[in-house]
Amino acid sequence: MSSGTCNAHGNKMVKYTANGIQIGNMELPLYSATFHYWRSEACHWEQILEQIKGMHFKIVETYIPWSVHEETEGCFDFGSKAPNKDLDAFLSLCEKCGLFAIVRPGPHINAEMTNFGYPEWILYDEEIQAKNPWGTTVIYPYVTRQFPIPSYASEQLYVKTERYFKALEPILKKHSYPDGCIIAIQADNETCNFFRDKPYIMDYSSQSVAAYRQFLQEKYKTAETLNTEYNTCYHDFKEIVPPEGYLNGELTRCLDWVEFKEEQILDTLTKMVGILNRLALPIPIFHNCAYQTYTPVSVQRDEKIKGLAVAGIDAYPEPGDTSMLKERVRYMAGSSRLPYIPEFGSGSWFDRLTLLNPSEEEFAYLYAFMYGLKAAGYYMTVERDRWSGCPVRNNGSIRKEYYTMFANLNQTAQTEAIFQYTRKPRILVLRSYEMGRLKAAMEDISQNTLSSNCFIAGPDIPPNLFLSENDTSLSVDTKEAYYEEAYIIEACKKLDEFKLDYNLSDCYLDWEQICRYDLLIASVYGQENRNYQELLNQFQKLSGKKLITGGIEALNSVKSWKSEAFAEWADKECILLNPNIEYTIHWSPNQKSYLLYLANIDSVKQPVTVTFCENRIFISVLNGNGLEGKGKQLCFSLAGKTVSIWKIHTDCKEGKGVSL
Amino acid sequence: MISQNLTVEYLHPDIWKNIGVIIENMHPLKQILYVYTNRQGTRKCVDQTGSPCRFETDIAELSEDLFFFRHPEIDEVRCYTPEGIQYYNKKIQEPGVYGISIDSYVTLMYQIQKDTPGIHIMTNPKIKYRCVWDKVSKMLPTHNAVLLLWIEHHKELFFNCILQFQNRELVKITTTDRYDMFYNQFEECRKKVCQEFPETEYYELKMELAEWKKRTKDWYYCETDKSSVTADKAGGSHDCCNDCSDNDTDAPILL
Numbered sequence: 081m082s083s084g085t086c087n088a089h090g091n092k093m094v095k096y097t098a099n100g101i102q103i104g105n106m107e108l109p110l111y112s113a114t115f116h117y118w119r120s121e122a123c124h125w126e127q128i129l130e131q132i133k134g135m136h137f138k139i140v141e142t143y144i145p146w147s148v149h150e151e152t153e154g155c156f157d158f159g160s161k162a163p164n165k166d167l168d169a170f171l172s173l174c175e176k177c178g179l180f181a182i183v184r185p186g187p188h189i190n191a192e193m194t195n196f197g198y199p200e201w202i203l204y205d206e207e208i209q210a211k212n213p214w215g216t217t218v219i220y221p222y223v224t225r226q227f228p229i230p231s232y233a234s235e236q237l238y239v240k241t242e243r244y245f246k247a248l249e250p251i252l253k254k255h256s257y258p259d260g261c262i263i264a265i266q267a268d269n270e271t272c273n274f275f276r277d278k279p280y281i282m283d284y285s286s287q288s289v290a291a292y293r294q295f296l297q298e299k300y301k302t303a304e305t306l307n308t309e310y311n312t313c314y315h316d317f318k319e320i321v322p323p324e325g326y327l328n329g330e331l332t333r334c335l336d337w338v339e340f341k342e343e344q345i346l347d348t349l350t351k352m353v354g355i356l357n358r359l360a361l362p363i364p365i366f367h368n369c370a371y372q373t374y375t376p377v378s379v380q381r382d383e384k385i386k387g388l389a390v391a392g393i394d395a396y397p398e399p400g401d402t403s404m405l406k407e408r409v410r411y412m413a414g415s416s417r418l419p420y421i422p423e424f425g426s427g428s429w430f431d432r433l434t435l436l437n438p439s440e441e442e443f444a445y446l447y448a449f450m451y452g453l454k455a456a457g458y459y460m461t462v463e464r465d466r467w468s469g470c471p472v473r474n475n476g477s478i479r480k481e482y483y484t485m486f487a488n489l490n491q492t493a494q495t496e497a498i499f500q501y502t503r504k505p506r507i508l509v510l511r512s513y514e515m516g517r518l519k520a521a522m523e524d525i526s527q528n529t530l531s532s533n534c535f536i537a538g539p540d541i542p543p544n545l546f547l548s549e550n551d552t553s554l555s556v557d558t559k560e561a562y563y564e565e566a567y568i569i570e571a572c573k574k575l576d577e578f579k580l581d582y583n584l585s586d587c588y589l590d591w592e593q594i595c596r597y598d599l600l601i602a603s604v605y606g607q608e609n610r611n612y613q614e615l616l617n618q619f620q621k622l623s624g625k626k627l628i629t630g631g632i633e634a635l636n637s638v639k640s641w642k643s644e645a646f647a648e649w650a651d652k653e654c655i656l657l658n659p660n661i662e663y664t665i666h667w668s669p670n671q672k673s674y675l676l677y678l679a680n681i682d683s684v685k686q687p688v689t690v691t692f693c694e695n696r697i698f699i700s701v702l703n704g705n706g707l708e709g710k711g712k713q714l715c716f717s718l719a720g721k722t723v724s725i726w727k728i729h730t731d732c733k734e735g736k737g738v739s740l
Numbered sequence: 741m742i743s744q745n746l747t748v749e750y751l752h753p754d755i756w757k758n759i760g761v762i763i764e765n766m767h768p769l770k771q772i773l774y775v776y777t778n779r780q781g782t783r784k785c786v787d788q789t790g791s792p793c794r795f796e797t798d799i800a801e802l803s804e805d806l807f808f809f810r811h812p813e814i815d816e817v818r819c820y821t822p823e824g825i826q827y828y829n830k831k832i833q834e835p836g837v838y839g840i841s842i843d844s845y846v847t848l849m850y851q852i853q854k855d856t857p858g859i860h861i862m863t864n865p866k867i868k869y870r871c872v873w874d875k876v877s878k879m880l881p882t883h884n885a886v887l888l889l890w891i892e893h894h895k896e897l898f899f900n901c902i903l904q905f906q907n908r909e910l911v912k913i914t915t916t917d918r919y920d921m922f923y924n925q926f927e928e929c930r931k932k933v934c935q936e937f938p939e940t941e942y943y944e945l946k947m948e949l950a951e952w953k954k955r956t957k958d959w960y961y962c963e964t965d966k967s968s969v970t971a972d973k974a975g976g977s978h979d980c981c982n983d984c985s986d987n988d989t990d991a992p993i994l995l
Contacts, residue, residue, distance in 0.1 A: 468751035
């Protein structure tokens with residue numbers, strides 16, 4: 081690494097923090113605007129970048145699609161033939177405009193491109209294709225053309241990816257901070273078998289099966305040990321074939337397959353990070369999970385990969401959504417180093433049934449910030465082929481309502497430095513990752529062949545048709561989705577009802593992180609591994625800490641929980657009674673003030689009365705009708721599906737100049 | 741029919757947000773029962789949302805006619821065995837499918853389900869077309885053409901799109917957003933479409949939402965094509981541009 085890339089201690093000059101991104105000595109909030117340079121005429125780039133700046137963005141983000149730059153193997157086009165492929169010129173223009181850049185070279189990119197950014201010569205190479213249990217390829221049916229999915233076990237995939245990245249290297253090096261504008265790079269994209277994440281869909285290619293056998297050998301060491309567990313009589317690991325679906329009496333074998341698939345995702349990401357690491361760019365590497373907070377994906381395990389700084393999870397909420405965002409952001413706040421949505425829906429792909437308007441988008445963004453989101457990549461902020469509903473059109477003109485919403489949002493967020501305020505929930509809810517794994521293992525041959533694409537839906541088969549009937553000898557949660565557990569759902573419902581703030585995570589969370597909380601609510605089913613059980617026991621023994629555990633049989637007891645029993649962990653700062661109003665408190669670094677987020681989750685206007693424990697000075701920051709005042713009560717009306725932010729000073733003397 | 745290089749651009753958000761309403765009736769099969777009999781012989785039945793249903797006895801005991809007589813709300817029943825589903829999953833992912841268009845692929849998926857031993861499909865006799873592409877692919881032009889679809893709701897623009905076809909393929913989807921401030925003015929947009937696509941035959945289809953819904957619903961439930969939506973070649977208003985042919989007497993049925 082060149083001397084210009086590190087400080088005196090050898091650390092990279094750009095790094096993620098718990099609040100955003102540190103560039104040199106400056107910590108910035110990580111809010112990026114996605115723009116696909118190759119999808120706009122190069123003559124519009126500057127105007128588009130200026131529009132992005134006009135919305136107070138400081139960071140632009142783009143994919144660098146392989147299929148665009150290496151259409152034919154070995155023939156690269158970085159602008160020599162098509163001006164809109166001139167990546168070097170684009171990044172130079174970002175620098176000229178004073179914008180930082182985040183780049184995402186894939187190899188998987190999706191981006192609503194027919195082959196998800198892979199060149200055809202990669203996808204149609206039989207050596208690289210994933211296989212289903214019946215020996216044919218695995219197809220992803222995208223709306224413009226079905227295509228074969230590459231195998232994560234194919235060494236050729238990594239060799240050819242590295243060749244492409246090597247071709248990118250001079251441009252990436254030239255433009256990496258501090259010499260240039262690039263401040264971060266993403267390793268692959270939503271690595272999880274092209275959304276076909278059910279366990280028995282793939283990959284049964286010879287290379288993948290070899291990796292599976294290797295996994296079993298490392299786990300069991302000898303065939304005899306495996307035979308004892310499986311009740312089989314293999315002489316060699318080479319004889320073992322992967323399961324094609326759940327069969328009674330083969331649970332251990334099926335669980336091993338599910339676990340192997342988790343390892344395969346981790347291994348893929350490790351290899352992709354390794355390729356980027358070998359480029360020795362002086363910038364951090366991150367990853368975005370698609371939507372999974374369950375097998376085969378884990379942000380905590382991703383973040384343990386050497387060289388991977390942060391793993392976020394993407395989000396494309398439906399209009400007015402609260403449940404998905406609340407669950408996902410709380411999970412990230414509880415699990416990731418930086419609660420980050422690298423792709424936060426702005427506009428939508430053309431073949432989706434819904435398209436959010438600016439106020440619906442604002443609600444989604446603020447609601448996510450309310451529950452602890454720190455960083456967001458707004459995907460997309462510039463319209464392009466197969467995407468609509470953005471603040472900037474492909475020709476550089478703007479859509480005023482979307483544009484104004486983003487400009488106001490960013491200005492408020494930056495003026496108030498909201499990224500430096502932090503929620504401090506005292507309660508952590510730990511879900512059972514292993515229960516999700518058990519449910520996955522017990523599936524039959526669900527293929528989820530079609531996506532949620534509204535033009536080609538039709539022959540789909542609901543995946544839960546293939547869920548096995550419960551084996552009565554097993555304690556299996558009643559909810560069918562891997563990430564849902566009846567006990568956890570009821571517990572969270574109660575905490576929400578009591579207006580107690582909490583985070584979510586699972587067994588892969590580090591001990592140090594768990595110890596930040598005072599109350600742990602964990603689901604247990606008797607099948608958890610010993611380390612996890614030990615961890616829960618240790619927590620329980622700590623002074624001032626409490627552990628509540630439960631499972632299927634504890635559902636009724638959760639339903640009878642009373643708020644008084646949780647008074648110890650309740651926020652003492654303020655009281656809100658309206659059930660349609662949710663709130664969270666985000667403390668400033670000096671603890672003398674906080675931001676109060678109030679969300680009206682109902683669709684009609686609601687009265688809001690906040691009763692503080694003591695006199696407070698309160699100033700509306702956003703959607704509070706410009707009100708400000710001092711006292712023990714804050715009363716106002718909040719429009720339906722709106723989030724309001726207030727700055728509250730706990731020391732009333734500090735609020736000089738505030739009109740009452 | 742759908743080009744793999746399909747361009748989709750300039751979708752006005754206020755127009756495109758209504759795409760769900762426009763295509764609502766274009767998925768003919770709304771109420772579907774899925775029945776799976778696993779290797780142990782256990783039968784499970786869910787509807788299209790994945791919710792469990794209790795129709796197993798009727799499915800097993802009644803003839804198709806009697807079943808749909810008793811359950812007219814059900815559009816289709818799809819019964820699977822492990823062998824059938826395996827064969828189906830294998831066939832729909834064979835290399836031979838790479839080369840066909842996505843709409844042909846979806847149609848093929850329906851067909852393979854129908855033809856596979858171990859899969860039994862029962863379709864309500866009221867359903868004329870099982871797959872949206874069965875119908876649509878037969879209605880669209882086989883020559884180079886452009887269609888302006890314009891749907892109003894109480895005389896206000898509700899939805900529009902411009903579809904461009906070249907060499908039997910749909911190559912472009914766009915809206916009148918491309919005409920900026922004129923995007924909601926029908927006459928202006930008609931002129932501009934004709935100007936922009938001069939070498940292409942122009943068709944238009946303009947109606948109220950209620951009529952659109954009725955007609956698209958009829959596509960799938962009528963025994964004859966009498967209720968088909970017929971597009972006007974050159975919009976029936978040939979003064980919109982000089983390039984439009986005035987030979988409209990034998991205009992093909994487009995929709």
